[in-house]
Amino acid sequence: MGLVLARLLARRGIRACLIAPIESGPNTGFRPIALSEPSFALCESLAPIDAATATPIKTVHVSQRNAPGRTLMHATEHGLTALGRVIELADLSRQLAAGIDTCAPQVQHLSGVVTDWHAEASSVRVSWEGVDGTASEVTVRLLVLADGGKSVAREHDTAPVGARRTTPSTAVRDFGQAAIVCAIRSERGHRGVAWERFTADGPIALLPHGEQHALVWTLPAGKAASLVGTDDARFIAALTEAFGTDLGRFESPGERQTQPITSRRSSAGGHRVLRIGNAAQTLHPVAGQGLNLGLRDALVLALQAASDPLADPGSARFIAHYERSRQFDRRVTLGLTDALALVFRFGTGTGAGPGATLPARVRGIALELLDRCPPARRFLARRMMLGARAIP
Numbered sequence: 196m197g198l199v200l201a202r203l204l205a206r207r208g209i210r211a212c213l214i215a216p217i218e219s220g221p222n223t224g225f226r227p228i229a230l231s232e233p234s235f236a237l238c239e240s241l242a243p244i245d246a247a248t249a250t251p252i253k254t255v256h257v258s259q260r261n262a263p264g265r266t267l268m269h270a271t272e273h274g275l276t277a278l279g280r281v282i283e284l285a286d287l288s289r290q291l292a293a294g295i296d297t298c299a300p301q302v303q304h305l306s307g308v309v310t311d312w313h314a315e316a317s318s319v320r321v322s323w324e325g326v327d328g329t330a331s332e333v334t335v336r337l338l339v340l341a342d343g344g345k346s347v348a349r350e351h352d353t354a355p356v357g358a359r360r361t362t363p364s365t366a367v368r369d370f371g372q373a374a375i376v377c378a379i380r381s382e383r384g385h386r387g388v389a390w391e392r393f394t395a396d397g398p399i400a401l402l403p404h405g406e407q408h409a410l411v412w413t414l415p416a417g418k419a420a421s422l423v424g425t426d427d428a429r430f431i432a433a434l435t436e437a438f439g440t441d442l443g444r445f446e447s448p449g450e451r452q453t454q455p456i457t458s459r460r461s462s463a464g465g466h467r468v469l470r471i472g473n474a475a476q477t478l479h480p481v482a483g484q485g486l487n488l489g490l491r492d493a494l495v496l497a498l499q500a501a502s503d504p505l506a507d508p509g510s511a512r513f514i515a516h517y518e519r520s521r522q523f524d525r526r527v528t529l530g531l532t533d534a535l536a537l538v539f540r541f542g543t544g545t546g547a548g549p550g551a552t553l554p555a556r557v558r559g560i561a562l563e564l565l566d567r568c569p570p571a572r573r574f575l576a577r578r579m580m581l582g583a584r585a586i587p
């Protein structure tokens with residue numbers, strides 16, 4: 196997110212210092228990201244994105260395993276060629292990083308990691324360590340933490356001497372779940388469809404990714420840990436049992452990894468410190484909104500900084516204004532994502548058809564109604580693409 200913010204600021208002629216180990220990439224393993232079409236357009240406006248790395252989502256199919264009801268959302272009903280694109284996080288980061296040095300002198304890129312910071316009355320002294328291990332310092336007016344939340348473990352009081360001291364807090368919801376993530380093929384192929392299927396254990400997303408699907412399979416953490424290391428045949432059998440046979444046989448699963456799932460909202464950064472992206476909030480991946488929300492964090496910050504280039508961006512006024520303006524989108528997106536993750540787990544049975552539980556039938560009716568009500572579907576699709584801005 197730091198890269199995106201630096202590029203957005205450079206475009207508006209605002210100087211920034213980017214401290215990031217961008218050569219080593221995001222270090223998250225295989226992480227397929229469903230970027231909404233507006234988010235993809237924003238990234239494409241910042242750096243050229245090779246179309247071969249970003250697979251269009253033409254249709255979204257939402258359904259439940261062993262229960263009736265489904266909703267289809269098509270890009271064409273919104274006058275779009277795609278509802279979004281699936282791109283691997285490492286590919287996106289690499290392409291956004293390419294040519295960052297051409298953003299000089301607006302962007303000064305320091306290759307390394309932030310190790311500490313000390314807020315003073317009118318500046319922040321940031322300590323950082325270069326890739327060669329050299330320790331240095333840089334002084335800025337505002338420190339924007341875009342480190343994916345890694346700083347949370349070492350949250351410290353950033354108030355200057357003499358100022359009112361605040362205790363940063365973090366609200367964490369642990370779903371007891373993990374996601375198994377890998378590339379996989381299917382007999383029928385994806386045909387541009389992103390599948391979201393709710394099961395008794397958690398949602399299964401099968402996203403179009405090149406010629407393959409990108410699988411994000413949310414499971415109770417213990418089950419995920421035992422499944423991730425099984426052989427291909429057992430893994431395919433378990434996935435087929437969980438997802439069903441709509442895509443025919445699954446084949447050739449790629450290297451599998453588990454990624455922990457939490458939902459977290461951090462407090463504001465403190466004196467002369469702001470958080471954006473996952474440093475501010477981490478979302479359950481069920482709705483594929485984390486990066487989309489983080490991009491909106493970066494965009495709004497750049498727009499506000501540009502609206503008054505002479506204002507001090509580290510001032511309490513600037514920070515309070517920014518936090519206020521992000522509150523609604525962040526709360527609504529986090530709240531709806533948590534609700535989606537919880538509602539679809541409640542009373543999800545394993546019996547098919549008549550064996551479906553009452554909550555599963557009620558959800559099935561809701562999915563059917565949504566499918567038959569184009570305005571409601573359009574509203575939902577707009578919200579997924581634009582965030583809380585789409586709420587009148």
Ligand SMILES: Cc1cc2nc3c(=O)[nH]c(=O)nc-3n(C[C@H](O)[C@H](O)[C@H](O)COP(=O)(O)OP(=O)(O)OC[C@H]3O[C@@H](n4cnc5c(N)ncnc54)[C@H](O)[C@@H]3O)c2cc1C
Pocket residue numbers: 196197214215216220221222223226227228229230284307308309310341342343344345374376411454455471472473474478480482483484485486487488489
């Ligand atoms: C399984 C899974 C699937 C997901 N699918 C989607 C999806 O479909 N759509 C979607 O929108 N979101 C999705 N997300 C969420 C998305 O991955 C995150 O919201 C997004 O990656 C957050 O970006 P970020 O830049 O804030 O943090 P990160 O991606 O964590 O990046 C943090 C960066 O900071 C750097 N860094 C760390 N520490 C320091 C330091 N001390 N100094 C300098 N740099 C540092 C790291 O090297 C890294 O490059 C998914 C998440 C998971 C777990």
